[in-house]
Amino acid sequence: MSGETMIEAAPAKINLALHVTGQRADGYHLLDSIVAFAGHGDRLTFSAAERDSFNLGGRFGPLLSAEAEGKDGNLIVKARDLLRQALEAGGQAAGPVAITLEKNLPVASGIGGGSADAAATLRGLLRFWGGTLSSDTLSTTGLKLGADVPMCLESRPLRARGIGEQIDRLDTMPRFPLVLANPLKAVSTPDIFRRLTHKDHPPIGTLPRSAAPSEWLAFLSRLRNDLEPPARALLPEIAEISDQLRDVGARLVRMSGSGATCFGIFDDVEAASAAAGELARRRPDWYVQASETQGG
Ligand SMILES: C[C@](O)(CO)[C@H](O)COP(=O)(O)OP(=O)(O)OC[C@H]1O[C@@H](n2ccc(N)nc2=O)[C@H](O)[C@@H]1O
Ligand SMILES: Nc1ncnc2c1ncn2[C@@H]1O[C@H](COP(=O)(O)OP(=O)(O)OP(=O)(O)O)[C@@H](O)[C@H]1O
Numbered sequence: 001m002s003g004e005t006m007i008e009a010a011p012a013k014i015n016l017a018l019h020v021t022g023q024r025a026d027g028y029h030l031l032d033s034i035v036a037f038a039g040h041g042d043r044l045t046f047s048a049a050e051r052d053s054f055n056l057g058g059r060f061g062p063l064l065s066a067e068a069e070g071k072d073g074n075l076i077v078k079a080r081d082l083l084r085q086a087l088e089a090g091g092q093a094a095g096p097v098a099i100t101l102e103k104n105l106p107v108a109s110g111i112g113g114g115s116a117d118a119a120a121t122l123r124g125l126l127r128f129w130g131g132t133l134s135s136d137t138l139s140t141t142g143l144k145l146g147a148d149v150p151m152c153l154e155s156r157p158l159r160a161r162g163i164g165e166q167i168d169r170l171d172t173m174p175r176f177p178l179v180l181a182n183p184l185k186a187v188s189t190p191d192i193f194r195r196l197t198h199k200d201h202p203p204i205g206t207l208p209r210s211a212a213p214s215e216w217l218a219f220l221s222r223l224r225n226d227l228e229p230p231a232r233a234l235l236p237e238i239a240e241i242s243d244q245l246r247d248v249g250a251r252l253v254r255m256s257g258s259g260a261t262c263f264g265i266f267d268d269v270e271a272a273s274a275a276a277g278e279l280a281r282r283r284p285d286w287y288v289q290a291s292e293t294q295g296g
Helices: 061-068 075-089 113-129 135-145 149-154 189-194 213-221 228-234 237-247 269-282
Strands: 005-023 029-048 053-057 097-102 158-161 166-169 177-182 252-255 262-265 287-292
Touching (some): 113 135, 113 149, 177 237, 177 269, 189 228, 213 252, 228 237, 228 252, 237 262, 269 287
Parallel strands (some): 053 097
Antiparallel strands (some): 005 029, 029 097, 177 262, 177 287
């Protein structure tokens, strides 16, 4: 075990497009999604300790600890236990660790907060413990924690198919300056999937060949998030957020994941930052964050 402290970023996951293309016999939906990761997210810290511990801080930490009580517990703890099991099964050491989560992302908001944290736990603890696990085993372990965890393990531009676990990297995707906005009302992912009426949309077509932002923006503009109609029916604020993002100059506005976070893509980081400032002034009751997606 290392004596040092290690930090692992858990970037917000953004579904730039999400098509629902079918449903498996077990009820899980088949997706075709273009995904990028923001420069902004949660932050995990791992330190050597005499016994395991888990602490929460950050803007949304108190909300999460209150919510998690009496429920299934935090995904970080589950990820730690699953990884330890996998390493110890192969004769590798996985000693006690103190984990701290700085919870900066709103909870149940469609930007993969819990999945990003679970993935960062797997990545970070593997480094902290100095363990070795094949990328297939890591991805399978991640999938046990949630459909979004394998893509969050990558945390780089990708196309996800299957239920989210079949991943192709999109190395030519440019960085997109954007603003994330959320009404601070939690949305339940299973609830949104349950409300879907159309489950057989066509898959995403041919991807751009170049890395030109204009080509990518035109491509993304032709796509959709099929979870947006049921989410809008549940939460009228999504329409309001989308209108506001357009009003402050976004080129493309869409909801991420099962909502309610929407993103607006801007021409440059200065425009995104100014728009976020204006939006936060207009709606201090919303979560508003300027960021930029990470490149391939
Ligand atoms: C909407 C997305 O965020 C898009 O990236 C993901 O598909 C959701 O991923 P997640 O939050 O990690 O989802 P999980 O925790 O695995 O599943 C929560 C619930 O969502 C539904 N679910 C999830 C993923 C999927 N491909 N089909 C589904 O129908 C299932 O009812 C499942 O019980
Ligand atoms: N570390 C965590 N961060 C956030 N939520 C967690 C965490 N651990 C457990 N949860 C539980 O997971 C639920 C879903 O939260 P999460 O923020 O991952 O949703 P989401 O942003 O909609 O994710 P996705 O985009 O993957 O659907 C929460 O309501 C909470 O009870």
